[in-house]
Amino acid sequence: MVALRRLGAMVLTLVISSFVIFAGMYAAPGDPVSFLIGNPENMTPERIAAVRAEYHLDDPFIAQYLTWARDLLHGDFGTSMVYQQSVTTLLGSRLPVTMSLVVYASVLFIVIGVLLGIWSALRRGTAVDALITGVTTFATSIPNFVVAVVLISVFAVKLRWFAVSGPGEGFFGRIHHLTLPAVALSLGAIAVVSRVTRQTMVEQQSLDHVEAARSYGLAQSKTVVRHVLRNSLGPIVTMCGLIVAGMLAGTVVVEGVFGLNGIGSLLVEAINTHDFPVVQAILLYMVIAYMAVTVIVDLIYPLLDARVLARSTS
């Protein structure tokens, strides 16, 4: 029942967002015809009419939306007005780049962020705690394109440890090429996650059941893992989920600096060239990606805390 309601809500979200996206593009300023016919000297009335007919530009808004939505349901995202290729092909070659970048960056910020958070929570009030807080605060305050530019000039151009551009071939090639972009993308998130981890753990540490466990003489490591960390995981997972969802739509700057042909750079280019089918498809992808991440987070909750499942079934 819950699953059904959930599914219904997702479908409704998709329908509404697809409509908003389409309407947004429809209302965008500029006549698509002037972008479809690149050469102003070719703007003959016959040519304009032919192009309008080809792209159904003269149909009423609702009819255009329904045509688009029907094609979507058949898995057809349309044809890029700029590249004359199917949008599916365009996204197909770029999605893996963006996805692997986001996955890599997520692994980095989750592992490093949580570990730093635990460390500083356990060493609360010490120099280590202050150092971690200080460094991560500094890291969040640097915009990621600055980080990217510095990383390239130091590690790629000066030291030649990493490639300056491109996504790389094969698993290890990809890891090698995407390390700098992933670091640039995750640096800000590491700070946020370590803060959240530290804060929730500090709160948990002073709770009664932790005190009780400690007074029974349970080993420090066991108290931390079983009671403190486990009960802190809820907020941490929520935070990580939100950050990952944001990253899926926020890779554009890093992609540009590192010469990665990903979804982000495609979106910006598509907006600049009024390539509406591509913009629509990418925005829809972002909505779906966001929903997917939230669903995954929701599925993780019951594993962390059985009470969540008990509450939702009752």
Add this chain to the structure above:
Amino acid sequence: MSRKHLGTALCASAVLVLAGCGGGQNAAQSPVKEQIKLVDSTPAAAGQLDQATWYMPKEPRSLDLDADAANSQSDLIMANVCDRLLQLQPDLTLKPGLAEKHEWKDKNTLVFTIRQGVKFHDGSTMTADDVLWSLQRHSADGASESDEYVNVTGVAKTGPNEVTVKFKQPDAVFVEAIAGDAGVVWSRKGVESQGKKFGTPDGKDACTGPFELSEWSPGKQIVLTKSATYWNPEKASKTDKITFKWGSDDVIVNSLITGAATGSYLENLSSATQLAGGTVTTVSQGPDTRVWNLMVTEKGALKDVRLRKALALAVDREGVAKAALSSLGQPWKEPVGSGAWGYEKAKFQTAYDAIGGLPDAPQQADIDAAKKLVQEVGQTQPIVVASDGSPVRNVIANAVVDAAQKIGLQATITQIPTQGYDMTDASVRATADLFSDDYFISKNDPVGFYKNGASNSSVQWLLRDPAYDDLVNKGRAALEDAERATIAIELAKRWNDAMPWIPVVQSPSTVALSTKVTGVPASGCYRYYPWAADLGTKGA
């Protein structure tokens, strides 16, 4: 297409210039030449290069040169894959290509004799039928080059290896267009058998050039390999394989510095400063037609030609060249660059030198003369100059404000977003008196530019003179180079008298190369000439 804007390509890259870096080294001690020396070509290559990686600002949209989607990246790549009936040379003159010779039978009849024994990359032999079909495809409604065919009344095969083009009026410019995309020869079978796939990543090429298209992985790279059956063994490629990749200016600069890239034709001159004089890269510049101009709108503040002349006297072109183009551009007095001088070079140079009233760096006498012109006019309105925040446009806009203040005019800058910076839109033009733009033409003939002074032009809005229109038609019809040069010079003079645009700086064609390789042309010919075939190693 006779004219093209750089538009978004440049502006998009500008964003990342602001983001900065680009390796950073050399920037301070960069020995950018005091005086620019333009060469047609880098020194010839001695040895065969097994593979090269070439960078460009973005991915091409289509490799079908007749498609509207084809852009300057498509040209850069396909210049090496496709031959044209005539071939543009690095010195910007024309030589026979797939047509052994061309001849005007009479004023309205142009006959091409088709070269025999030329093979397409699929192994089939090129015929006059392929040529006929190709020219018809170029001239079809909607094809990007169809505007070059305005005077053409018909194309026909008039012999086993002869194709004849008929005109309603003589058209010398058509011959130049034939060395561009309007003269590409496709294999009819090769194009038709591919249907909609032609020109897309799923398609193949259908041409005869020194390279074959072997891979287009969208979003990743395009690979060309040396053709084994090229018809001109003397010009067989000195590079076996060339891979095209794309990225922002920073990516291009960093790839060149680290050796990941073999070379790149740079659209953004400021990135060249980081590459010039280094030990791993060289930068060479050659003539091109591109010039940054201030286009005057009909809004009104500069309606009086004396005010335009005054402003032209007072703008510090040297300052703009230094600040906006890192001294790699040149102060320039004409709206079109020296790359337009594809014939009668000496004559055009002399005429250029004689142009007055557009100083490199204004002296006191220039300022005084400009002030006098402003006083003659009397009452003036404040001038509005448009920028889009990109570095070059900002510099030019500030130079205008500075010049105006010096001569007793008022000027302010208005910011228009890059996407809306479209001078062909009358409502955009109504918001400012001056728009800056880098304008270039695809043919190496001043007539190809000065036709923009005609009354029906869509890129200048002040010059409306029937006598000028007549002269444009005469220029197009003048089949003799010497006669056409004389007319072109007269057109330039009249354009300058009316000054619908104020020329600022010339932006030469610029190529950066790894120090290990050489051979490619430096001039603007790379849009149509098979430049990559000349790329090779330095040592034997």
